[in-house]
Ligand code: MLC
């Protein structure tokens with residue numbers, strides 16, 4: 001019987017010589033392929049020794065480290081479900097995720113152990129480990145006693161590999177369930193599409209500078225390197241100077257648009273620094289044409305922009321080898337991905353018309369964790385997933401995203417759902433109502449602005465509102481400015497006209 005375990009496929013691509021360097025960290029630590037193999041075996045054995053039920057979730061909120069990546073590999077290897085959590089999430093957010101996912105194991109940093117373990121034990125989680133970014137923590141202490149050999153658990157393509165929480169328009173986060181088959185099909189398609197070089201061709205070296213709790217850093221980057229047996233230069237945080245220092249040793253870089261904007265602000269970004277680079281990939285948010293053109297002029301390289309989602313992994317990409325990479329577009333649907341643009345009436349639109357992007361393919365998730373109604377709403381009757389993105393195709397087949405039908409702000413590559421922030425603000429003393437809108441921002445692309453109406457007779461303070469948000473929610477979600485106004489613009493139905501607010505505040509940070 002074939003094993004469809006994603007880890008087994010990644011492991012099969014490790015080079016024959018396991019002593020070669022697989023990962024070099026920003027501060028010079030070297031990890032061999034053998035280290036990844038043995039480390040993930042030890043952690044997988046530890047997880048299996050805990051007598052966890054089939055499909056147990058392993059929730060992880062830790063700082064970026066190679067060991068954290070190895071824990072991801074170990075979870076796949078042992079056949080459990082990986083549930084990564086943004087390190088910016090605070091206690092109310094973590095309480096929701098743990099309560100909703102009911103993980104059997106929670107791994108957190110030792111600094112957060114006190115409050116995280118309290119939440120976890122209350123929710124019925126029996127195992128809470130710590131893992132820090134200095135190679136310490138109870139997870140590693142326990143794994144050190146386990147065997148470094150492990151046979152990957154037998155998995156079918158539909159078996160769940162990971163749950164990624166993505167916020168919802170109602171303000172409640174939904175866990176997108178991704179299977180081994182979803183992730184492996186995507187990794188295999190991208191291996192060919194982006195022309196990863198075999199070892200005989202000299203191999204590729206990826207600079208990994210993204211966080212590892214979202215699709216981009218966790219799946220696209222890590223699977224990309226591992227399934228090609230390619231080395232990674234592993235940076236725990238994005239630091240433009242460090243990336244530029246490492247460029248001459250690398251061939252591939254992946255980033256959200258903000259990373260490209262910040263790199264362009266560095267005089268050290270030159271053609272010479274990029275002399276060995278083969279491919280710069282951008283995605284997770286719209287890459288401005290200005291950034292695309294400035295990058296081309298400065299480095300001589302044309303950024304390849306691609307488009308994806310938590311629910312689907314990668315959907316489209318500009319060409320790597322054969323064809324033009326067009327700025328402002330996200331390229332073509334990847335092989336095996338069926339993408340269509342439909343009108344609001346559910347009818348297909350002619351080429352060039354703007355409509356709702358819907359997708360189908362082996363990469364598309366099976367549904368939201370324990371939310372069958374929400375899942376049903378997000379799929380069409382004929383099985384296409386409604387992305388919530390609005391776009392068009394041109395006569396050459398290039399796809400352009402022109403907006404979103406979902407009320408979502410993408411800030412520096414992180415998604416912020418206005419409904420969630422508005423819900424929070426509306427509960428604060430003295431607040432009658434609020435509206436949060438996204439406005440252009442030179443660094444983050446887009447940021448939130450909150451517009452608030454006070455209850456009659458009340459005088460809430462905008463700084464106080466900002467401080468409340470900062471103390472209770474992930475920092476990237478907090479609007480960059482808050483205004484108190486006497487009324488919100490409304491249409492004839494009484495609905496707040498967010499487009500009017502966006503127009504009003506558009507020059508704040510542009
Ligand atoms: C940090 N801040 C942000 C922010 N990141 N605010 C809005 N949006 C963000 N993305 C806050 C900080 O908390 C701080 O608040 C202030 O803004 C200044 O922060 P900074 O020091 O400039 O931020 P930094 O730590 O350098 O982080 C910026 C960043 C980071 C761009 C490196 O946001 C990042 O790594 N983004 C990548 C996200 C990503 O990987 N997305 C992929 C999703 S997958 P204060 O109050 O302290 O001043 C996906 C699917 C797909 O979308 O297609 O890939």
Ligand code: AMP
Pocket residue numbers: 166214215282283284285286287305306307308309310311330387388389401404410414415
């Ligand atoms: P997430 O839920 O974090 O996976 O975010 C997915 C969303 O990011 C998509 O639905 C798009 O709105 C957006 N996105 C991803 N890549 C691009 C891109 N290249 N251009 C524009 N938007 C993008």
